[in-house]
Structures are given as structure tokens and as C-alpha cells.
Amino acid sequence: MGRSASSKKPDSSIRRSTQVCVLLCITYSNCHDQMTLPCCPVSVKLVTFLASMMLIFSGCSSAPNEPPVATLGKSVLTRDELRYSLSYQNREDSITQAAMYLEDWLITTALYEKALQEGQDKDTLTQLLIEKSRRKIVASRYVARKLQEEIAAGKFRIDSSEVQAFYYANPQLLKFREPHYRLLRLYAPSQDAILTLRQKLAANAPESELLALAQSLSPKLAQMNDVAFQLAKTARPLWQLHLESEALVQLLERMRPKDITPIVKVRDSVFVVMRLEEKLESGTTMTLEQAYPEIIECLRRQKEKSFFRHLVNLSKSSLESGK
Numbered sequence: 001m002g003r004s005a006s007s008k009k010p011d012s013s014i015r016r017s018t019q020v021c022v023l024l025c026i027t028y029s030n031c032h033d034q035m036t037l038p039c040c041p042v043s044v045k046l047v048t049f050l051a052s053m054m055l056i057f058s059g060c061s062s063a064p065n066e067p068p069v070a071t072l073g074k075s076v077l078t079r080d081e082l083r084y085s086l087s088y089q090n091r092e093d094s095i096t097q098a099a100m101y102l103e104d105w106l107i108t109t110a111l112y113e114k115a116l117q118e119g120q121d122k123d124t125l126t127q128l129l130i131e132k133s134r135r136k137i138v139a140s141r142y143v144a145r146k147l148q149e150e151i152a153a154g155k156f157r158i159d160s161s162e163v164q165a166f167y168y169a170n171p172q173l174l175k176f177r178e179p180h181y182r183l184l185r186l187y188a189p190s191q192d193a194i195l196t197l198r199q200k201l202a203a204n205a206p207e208s209e210l211l212a213l214a215q216s217l218s219p220k221l222a223q224m225n226d227v228a229f230q231l232a233k234t235a236r237p238l239w240q241l242h243l244e245s246e247a248l249v250q251l252l253e254r255m256r257p258k259d260i261t262p263i264v265k266v267r268d269s270v271f272v273v274m275r276l277e278e279k280l281e282s283g284t285t286m287t288l289e290q291a292y293p294e295i296i297e298c299l300r301r302q303k304e305k306s307f308f309r310h311l312v313n314l315s316k317s318s319l320e321s322g323k
Helices: 010-034 046-057 079-085 091-117 124-152 160-169 191-202 207-217 219-231 246-254 288-320
Strands: 070-072 075-077 180-188 264-267 270-280
Touching: 070 091, 075 091, 079 091, 124 288, 160 288, 180 191, 180 207, 180 219, 191 207, 191 270, 207 219, 246 264, 246 270
Parallel strands: none
Antiparallel strands: 070 075, 180 270, 264 270
């Protein structure tokens, strides 16, 4: 098998960045109003904060000596901390995550600063817990660094022969645990346009012809149709299909392969029609191609666990020998 492990328009980007700033301003205001604990007042430099958010979500790197995003007492929230604390697939996800992180940071930091004023950090149990957490963090970062060094050296590379050996040795592990669907969806902005697409779908027109027709009939929905065609190439569980309504879910559950749904209005100026290409029931054994990503992940975990055990034993031996 030989396998081994678009940019947006400027006006859309600006509009989306503005939405980020507005939401985070609201979050800041709500948090500020709720900070009534008798500690140092919240000091968020709002202009700097908004500028930082714009740079973070535009992918710009940090500048040396940049102003903090927020301060409370002696605590500082830097742009780097905020960036490293977020994990998102797109800018829309980052809006919610950044707002939630800021709110949590303000609340936790207010309590932390007040606790320091009252000497909580001098408490024996607190110091023991801090040291315990410190050991875990340092050890975890050490393992992560060593793991990245091994990966960079090519030690975790997985080739197709390993995947095939695992596949034929473990058929009982490679079964679908829930129904999987290969579903083709077509979107159009009007009933006339979606009816034209449905007729082509019923006539078994080639997928390339269907996609070209869908994009010519509805340029504004071209991206939706392109994504839908990409998703139709692989069988997926129901929750990964992200169907727009419960009505579509119910239609899908009643469909048999090659069935075509009636036209369904998803929202204003968006209609959809679906054809079920394939349904794989629970317990169906995966093909090698279907199982490939899962096997890669399984082999990767096995190699990481083996490396972790090796690193632990090596560390123990080094310490016991006094090196």
C-alpha cells in the first residue's frame, strides 16, 4: 500500500475578528462586574487586550516585551499563555475558548492573589501539593521532549508492512462498533436548483458531474458541496456526519443503500438532498483501507507506551548506579 503515517476573504476575516473582540469585551465586562472580593482591583488594559486578540487569531507571533493581555494583583496573563492554553480547529471555536479561559483566569487569579495575601502558600499541605504537582509537570515535560526527539529521529515511523501484519493478526479487534454511513449530500439555494440536482442524482450521474453542477447552480454554497463530497468518500458514524436537523437523522436511519431522500429545507435559501451510498452495520469487519487509520493510531500508542517504559527503566537504572 506504501502509506505512512484556504484562505478567507479579507472582509470576512475582519468581520470575524470584530466578533471575537465584541464577545471578549462582553466577557471581560461580566467578569469585571462579578469581581467583588476584597483584593487588588482587576486591571485589564482593554485596548491592548483587543489588539492581542486580533493578533492571536490572525496567527501572528509574539513580539518581544509585548504588554500583557490582563493583570490582576501581581499575576499576569500573557498572550503566549493564552495561545498555548487554547486548542481549536478554526477561528470560530477560538472565540468561545478564549472567552472561557479569560473568565476562568480572572476568577482563579482573584482567589489565588487573596490566598497569597493570607499566607495560604506557606501552609505545609499546600507546599506538599505544590511539590507533587511540580514533579508531575516536570516529568511530563521531560517525557514529551524525549518523545519528540525520538519522533524527529524517525524512531516512531510506521510502514505499511506493520499495518498489514497487525490487520491480519487482529481481525477480531477491527470491527465497526456502531453503524457507519457513506452519505452523499447536495446543497442548493432554491427548490428549482435542488430539484435539478436530485434528478441528476437519480440518473446516477458521475460524481464529478454532480459536483460541477452543484457548484454552478449555487456558487455561495460551493464550499458546503465540496466538503460534502469529501465526506462521502469515507464511511462514518452518525455523529461524525453533522446532519443539520433531527429530520435528516430520521430519514437516514430509514434509508437503504442507493435510496434518495425527498428535498429538505435546511434553513433559508439552503435545501439539501441525500443519497445513501453504503451502510456498514455494527460488527462488520473493516477492510484494510477502512482500518488503516485506526491501526496506525494503535501502533503509535503501543510504541509510545514501550518508549515510556524504556525511559522509566533507564532513568531508574541511571539513578541507582549513581550516574
